[in-house]
Amino acid sequence: MNRREFLAYGALGGGASVILGAAEAQTATRTYELFIEPADVEMIDGTIVYMLLFFGGPPGVREPRPVLRAVEGETVVLRIVNNAPEAHRFQVPGVTGATTTNIAPGQRREIRFTAPVGGTYIYLDPLQAPLYRLVGLHGAFIVTPRNGLTLAGSPTPYSATSQTAAVRAVFDAMGTMPRFAGDKWNPNDIARDKVWVFSQTDPALNKRVELRQSVDLATLAANFKPRYFTINGRSGFDLDEDPTVRISGYVGQPTLIRTINTGLATHAPHIHGNHCFELAGNTTAGAVSVRSNVYERDVWMLAPLDRKDLLLPFEIPPDIPREAWPPVQEPWPLRYVMHCHTEMSQTAGGGNYPQGALCHWELLGPQRPVA
Ligand SMILES: [Cu+2]
Numbered sequence: 562m563n564r565r566e567f568l569a570y571g572a573l574g575g576g577a578s579v580i581l582g583a584a585e586a587q588t589a590t591r592t593y594e595l596f597i598e599p600a601d602v603e604m605i606d607g608t609i610v611y612m613l614l615f616f617g618g619p620p621g622v623r624e625p626r627p628v629l630r631a632v633e634g635e636t637v638v639l640r641i642v643n644n645a646p647e648a649h650r651f652q653v654p655g656v657t658g659a660t661t662t663n664i665a666p667g668q669r670r671e672i673r674f675t676a677p678v679g680g681t682y683i684y685l686d687p688l689q690a691p692l693y694r695l696v697g698l699h700g701a702f703i704v705t706p707r708n709g710l711t712l713a714g715s716p717t718p719y720s721a722t723s724q725t726a727a728v729r730a731v732f733d734a735m736g737t738m739p740r741f742a743g744d745k746w747n748p749n750d751i752a753r754d755k756v757w758v759f760s761q762t763d764p765a766l767n768k769r770v771e772l773r774q775s776v777d778l779a780t781l782a783a784n785f786k787p788r789y790f791t792i793n794g795r796s797g798f799d800l801d802e803d804p805t806v807r808i809s810g811y812v813g814q815p816t817l818i819r820t821i822n823t824g825l826a827t828h829a830p831h832i833h834g835n836h837c838f839e840l841a842g843n844t845t846a847g848a849v850s851v852r853s854n855v856y857e858r859d860v861w862m863l864a865p866l867d868r869k870d871l872l873l874p875f876e877i878p879p880d881i882p883r884e885a886w887p888p889v890q891e892p893w894p895l896r897y898v899m900h901c902h903t904e905m906s907q908t909a910g911g912g913n914y915p916q917g918a919l920c921h922w923e924l925l926g927p928q929r930p931v932a
Contacts, residue, residue: 598614
């Protein structure tokens with residue numbers, strides 16, 4: 562082990578969702594460096610937990626759990642260095658070529674693969690699954706479509722070849738129908754494209770890995786007792802102002818939320834104030850599955866390794882009577898909770914509520930100010 566990084570709570574996740582790889586236009590390649598390393602991570606209650614994390618980003622950048630982004634068809638070059646004391650692997654499930662064999666301690670590996678169709682993917686260490694993924698070796702891989710426009714010209718997060726009529730109808734409705742007056746979804750506005758990686762941590766399991774004790778994979782799930790439930794590595798009060806998680810905007814600014822569950826517990830996120838449109842999920846083989854029937858979700862199920870993309874429409878909250886809109890006595894912004902209906906996930910350290918996986922979104926005003 563070269564060294565062990567200490568991650569104070571405030572240092573986690575900031576800005577990670579805006580990292581773009583070093584794009585070389587002529588060759589259409591995108592290069593990232595990933596370092597697999599131990600870290601001492603401070604949880605919301607001050608407890609220090611041993612984790613194994615991916616650090617990195619474009620060459621020279623070093624963020625914990627970086628969000629990797631690429632455009633469909635680009636060649637993605639990953640330079641992976643294992644600075645952990647045991648062997649690890651890298652994989653993007655469902656993406657051809659995005660996998661390594663064992664990388665021994667101190668070794669580096671370079672892989673190249675073609676970015677698949679637009680959508681949300683997970684990268685992780687598949688070795689001794691689910692062990693190393695639970696101990697922290699996971700992250701999000703986001704692919705932007707080369708052509709994401711609908712037939713009517715509305716931008717979407719999905720490649721024209723994988724769009725469904727139902728998903729096209731949602732994006733064509735934004736900014737067009739009275740119910741969704743305002744803007745189209747904007748793929749170039751990073752504030753309208755959120756990545757929420759839900760994960761769970763059992764410090765006792767991490768401790769066993771730190772001490773290099775054996776873990777019985779057959780009984781791991783039965784013995785897994787998560788005490789921390791995080792989104793992008795944070796929980797509770799620390800999520801309140803996390804720029805990668807917080808959603809803020811005016812009525813008429815639809816926002817994509819890419820939700821991922823890298824843990825072992827099933828989540829059931831619930832957003833108050835608006836219903837979300839469930840746009841896409843994943844097949845069991847890991848491919849992107851764009852929905853042919855788009856449901857309005859109050860709560861959506863997020864099983865282990867699920868990825869689900871939801872569109873928060875930023876419509877006028879339907880529980881406010883139109884005669885009372887816009888409110889004059891309520892101060893702006895109007896804030897609505899996002900919590901998870903798997904109740905234990907709302908706690909930290911064995912019961913501290915509400916210090917788990919919950920946050921809010923906010924309406925800054927009835928419409929975007931004219932620039
Ligand atoms: Cu609820």
